[in-house]
Amino acid sequence: xxxxxxxxxxxxxxxxxxxxxxxxxxxxxxxxxxxxxxxxxxxxxxxxxxxxxxxxxxxxxxxxxxxxxxxxxxxxxxxxxxxxxxxxxxxxxxxxxxxxxxxxxxxxxxxxxxxxxxxxxxx
Amino acid sequence: xxxxxxxxxxxxxxxxxxxxxxxxxxxxxxxxxxxxxxxxxxxxxxxxxxxxxxxxxxxxxxxxxxxxxxxxxxxxxxxxxxxxxxxxxxxxxxxxxxxxxxxxxxxxxxxxxxxxxxxxxxx
DNA sequence: AGCGTACTTTCCCTATTGGTTAATTAGTGG
DNA sequence: CCACTAATTAACCAATAGGGAAAGTACGCT
Numbered sequence: 001x002x003x004x005x006x007x008x009x010x011x012x013x014x015x016x017x018x019x020x021x022x023x024x025x026x027x028x029x030x031x032x033x034x035x036x037x038x039x040x041x042x043x044x045x046x047x048x049x050x051x052x053x054x055x056x057x058x059x060x061x062x063x064x065x066x067x068x069x070x071x072x073x074x075x076x077x078x079x080x081x082x083x084x085x086x087x088x089x090x091x092x093x094x095x096x097x098x099x100x101x102x103x104x105x106x107x108x109x110x111x112x113x114x115x116x117x118x119x120x121x122x123x
Numbered sequence: 124x125x126x127x128x129x130x131x132x133x134x135x136x137x138x139x140x141x142x143x144x145x146x147x148x149x150x151x152x153x154x155x156x157x158x159x160x161x162x163x164x165x166x167x168x169x170x171x172x173x174x175x176x177x178x179x180x181x182x183x184x185x186x187x188x189x190x191x192x193x194x195x196x197x198x199x200x201x202x203x204x205x206x207x208x209x210x211x212x213x214x215x216x217x218x219x220x221x222x223x224x225x226x227x228x229x230x231x232x233x234x235x236x237x238x239x240x241x242x243x244x245x246x
Numbered sequence: 247a248g249c250g251t252a253c254t255t256t257c258c259c260t261a262t263t264g265g266t267t268a269a270t271t272a273g274t275g276g
Numbered sequence: 277c278c279a280c281t282a283a284t285t286a287a288c289c290a291a292t293a294g295g296g297a298a299a300g301t302a303c304g305c306t
Contacts, residue, residue, distance in 0.1 A: 010146040021140035022294085023133040033217060039253060052295055054254060059293095073252045073303040081221035084214055091211035094156060098204035145264085162283060175265055177284060182263095196273040196282045 012064070013090060016083045019063035024048065025056050032066060032079040039075055135187070136213060139206045142186035147171065148179050155189060155202040162198060 006014065019025055028042050043053040057077060060066045064083040069076050129137065142148055151165050166176040180200060183189045187206040192199050 006146050010149070013149065014144055014146060017140050017144035018293095021137055021144055023129050023137060024294095026133070026136065029217075033220060040251090048294095049296060050253070051255080051297085055294075058254090070302095075253065079217075079220060081217055084217045085221045088211065088214035088218065091207055091214060094152075094202075094204055094207045095211065097156060097202060098208040141263095147264095163281090171264090172266065173283070174267085174285080178264075181284090193272095198283065 012083070012086065015063040016065065016087055019059050019065055020087070022056070022059075024053075025060055028053075028056060028060065028077075029065060029079060032077055036076045036078040039077070042077065135206070135209065138186040139188065139210055142182050142188055143210070145179070145182075147176075148183055151176075151179060151183065151200075152188060152202060152207075155200055159199045159201040162200070165200065 020029075024046060027045070031037060031042060031045070039050070039054060039057060042057065043050055046053060057066065057068075061068055061077075064080060066077045067080045069078070143152075147169060150168070154160060154165060154168070162173070162177060162180060165180065166173055169176065180189070180191075184191055184200075187203060189200045190203045192201070
């Protein structure tokens, strides 16, 4: 929920983090990272109804994470990384906190990518 | 809302992003990046009541963003960067999208030079 | 004009979130 | 035991989020 009296940047972070706090929406983003897609294409992998996907897309769009075009009766979506860059930049603020204890963040990128056997030797 | 049938990593990202989608909680994190603090210390800058802050702290703790100790009647909070590293790592997955202008050129040049460019997404 | 495809909007429902006040637990020190 | 401080829990409320079903809109085609 957008807390009262926020700066524009804080409000944007609210929206962006909220949009990312849902695995369906993150999966849609991951799909769009491969290239633009129509709503039906985006909906295909999910068991949700089309209106549900449509709403997720609206949330992503409003958070600035995707952009939309009109081509015939299609409304193709494309990823817009500027809000993702905002998130990455926000998290980078705290890098020194985990850099003190952990080697490289690349380990976490790898842990994310093959999350099936996550090995975290520290902690 | 935690979508059904999520992997543990997805569920953790849900919780972490949701916890970060609130400027009060991000401000608490920023304060804790300066050092550990009690609940009352954390509550001081806000106009919210103590129970409200207490709930925010519980959300942060459950998301793994902070840890808590017991010292006398105080329950000091400390930042825990591992979930922040998870967020940073997640966002880094998409770095090539906002770096694309340069990355595409890099990849193209590298591909020309030794026909074996770095594989960044071979999942 | 009429039909089909591709969405979106509206209405409805339930669950969660963020906030409050009031009551309660926990620990410290007379 | 009593009082004080620190913090949580309980009960409640309004607003939001996520989902479905059904109806509506937009566009291309014949």
